[in-house]
Amino acid sequence: MVSIVVREFPVPAFAALHAHGLSPVLARVLAARGIGGPAELDTALARVTPFTCLKNSQRIAQLLADAIAAQKKLLIVADYDADGATACAVALRALRQFGAVVDYLVPNRFEYGYGLTPEIVELAANCASRPDILITVDNGIASVEGVAAAKALGMDVYITDHHLPGAHLPEAAVIVNPNQPGCDFPDKQLAGVGVIFYVMLALRAELRNRGQFAADDKEPNLANLLDLVALGTVADVVRLNGVNQILVQQGLRRIRKGQCCPGIRALCQVAKRDLSRVTTYELGFMLAPRLNAAGRLEDMSQGIECLMVADESTAMQLAVQLDELNQQRREIEIGMRAEALSKLADIDLQQLAAAPPGDDQPMNYSLCLYHPDWHQGVIGLIASRLKDQLHRPVLVFARGNTGDIKGSGRSIPGFNLRDALDLVAKRHPGLLTKFGGHAMAAGLTLAEQNFELFRAGFEQVAQDWLTPADLERVIETDGELKPEEMTLALAHDLAQHAWGQGFSEPSFNGCFQVESQRVVGEKHSKLKLRKPGVRQTHDAMLFFHADALPPIIQTVYRLQVNEYNGETRLQLLLAHWYEVASELTESLSVHN
Incomplete structure (x- = not known):
């Protein structure tokens, strides 16, 4: 059932915005979204929260400045989605401008999975140019084993991430994450690309204090990276309030003026979108899927290279390849979605059980689906589509590489998916091999033979936490x-x-x-x-x-x-x- 509800708005805020010259419609729209007056419409960079409020930002800046001075070898370990790709590009561009010796490594999701795993650490250690320091972007907060493996091999790890931490933090040299314990940064919804952008702001300040930017050595303008920050922030579907609103607005303005990297310009062109009229819709639904297609089907290094190249023709070649991958992704998704919907014929999602589920009751507060032939790279998209259609937490699984299955989930308001997985793990020790993520999106791995046990355990949590009213979609x-x-x-x-x-x-x-x-x-x-x-x-x-x-x-x-x-x-x-x-x-x- 769908209910349509009209948003309420505070009259004083509406009056202040309307008096400022906004139309009645725009004034009530903004007031309903928490804008209290004209001053809050100011998206100047000067209004962003200072990097000094982000725990460990100054410490990581000192460590990076020391590493640059010593010409130590840095390696960025990135995530394989659009947030990770843009975060990697921001780190590479800024660090190279600062004189760092830096390269990157992005895990292939099908071979190594997510994050700084011991396998990725071993891969990094065997690089032709063995790194001294690993810097994670958009991952690492749950990489306890990976950090330990790196330390054992003599490599330091600097973690920059925004995902929710687990019960134990990795023993990294430094961690920058607005969601880590003890961090008072008010904007907890920073994307991974936003976190590394803040780290680069802190590093520039540290290098400035050390006198690296002499009078004849122009200080790098990090505002030139805001096109990437805007793209990654929108792509990761984090809340666009506070700092995120400013970063995205500033990035959009630069893109519309043509002040963006050749890769973004090329992605707009293959998507047949006018650069001067780009909005968050184009970033989230046109450019991000083309970047994500590389990580979903092949290797996100294609996406990162597209964002890094300075040559327009090379950027266009890479954008065309990403566009072709996105077409393949669409075809795979259509087939998987049809198969998923056919599986729903045996599940009565409309009948809401009044009592906890039993053998004679349908499991219908949540949905878990698995097919051994489904594509790992597309299960998150299928979960998102089904969540939108059915308005309940959805987890979709595909077969992994070593007898396990990998799941990707999407949730609804009021149901913290990452916390739900944590509760399942506590109720059933050993059931989940690994898990992590956000309130609205998360991933996990478990043994294939344990799928039905997990589905029942997850449904139990859903019925414990949700009511029938929660499963009614409200527009x-x-x-x-x-x-x-x-x-x-x-x-x-x-x-x-x-x-x-x-x-x-x-x-x-x-x-x-x-x-x-x-x-x-x-x-x-x-x-x-x-x-x-x-x-x-x-x-x-x-x-x-x-x-x-x-x-x-x-x-x-x-x-x-x-x-x-x-x-x-x-x-x-x-x-x-x-x-x-x-x-x-x-x-x-x-x-x-």
Whole structure:
């Protein structure tokens, strides 16, 4: 069941924003998202939280400065997603500008799995140029064994990460993570790329204090890295408030001005997006999937190289390869999703058990699916799609390399997935080989023969923590728009802001008559909609729906600037719809 709820907003904040010159719609949208006044709209870099508030940032800066002075060999160990790729590129670019001897290593997810494992440490130790120091980006906080292995081989480890820590921290030389115990940094939602950007800010300050930047030696401008920071932050779906909002806004401005790396420019081109009009949508749904495709299907080094190259033609070649990988990923995902949906025929997800699950009751507060032929690199996407469709925690598993299975999960508000896995591990010692992640996304490994035991244990936690009401999807909107408010100008105004997790893109609800409908791309609907009693019609798109719509529908939609054949028009993007009651349909028909 789906409930549509209109967001409330504080009237004083609305009044202050409206008095500042914002339209009534934009003022109420921002007020509903916690913006209390005009001052909070300032996204100048000067407003970011100082790096001195991030625990150990100054300590790691001192260690890195010493390493650069001694010309020690540094090796970045990156994660294989877009956050990890951008974090790696930020570290490489900044450190090389600072004079460091640095290279990188990104694990192949199919051979080595996630994080700084002992196997990755051994691989690093056997590099042609054996590193003195390993620096993790977007991973490492759970790498207790990997850090121990590195120390045994005489390599120091500097951890930069943002994932939630486990019960024991690795014995690294230094750890920078806003979520580690004792860190008072207020913006806990920094992405991995945000953490390493802060570390580079601290390092630059340390090098400045040591006199490295003489009068004739220009100090590196780290703002040039904000295009990468914005891309990685949006791609990792962290909350876009506080520091993240500023970093993303600043990065978007640079991208729109063409002040971005050749790789981002090339990715926009292969995605057929206008660089000057890039929004968080393009970053999250156009560029990030192409980067992630490398890590999902092959090797994320392709994505990192695309972000690192200075040559435009080479960047385009790499972007084309990433685009082709993304097409392959889509085909694999379509097949896996169809198989996953077919498995749901045996699971009654609508029947909510009032008592704890037993042999005669369906497990329906959560969903765990496994198929030995599914692709490891795509299971997270399938979990995300099913979570959106079914509105419950979902874990999808594929076969690993050594008799185990690997799972990737996505969760719903109010259910901390990482903590849920921790509770399963405590209730069933030895069941999980490893696990980690966030409240909303996590991964785990277990023996194949233990899948059913895990599914039952996870379902028990879900039933302990969730209620039937939690499993009802709630769509929040910003209310109805008056006919005169549905303008291209408003769509342009909305597109200038950085919307994302925790700062959701505005959506509106309203009743429309379906004037016309035609199928495009074999599975999407191109519509003409009209508010009852109003002459003006609006273009609209309803994706993944080709069946005929009823004459009058209630919708949830977003405003979109649509450019086609040199013409710019307002378009409604439908996110949800249902048929209006027949008696209301008859009433509206008589009225018209």
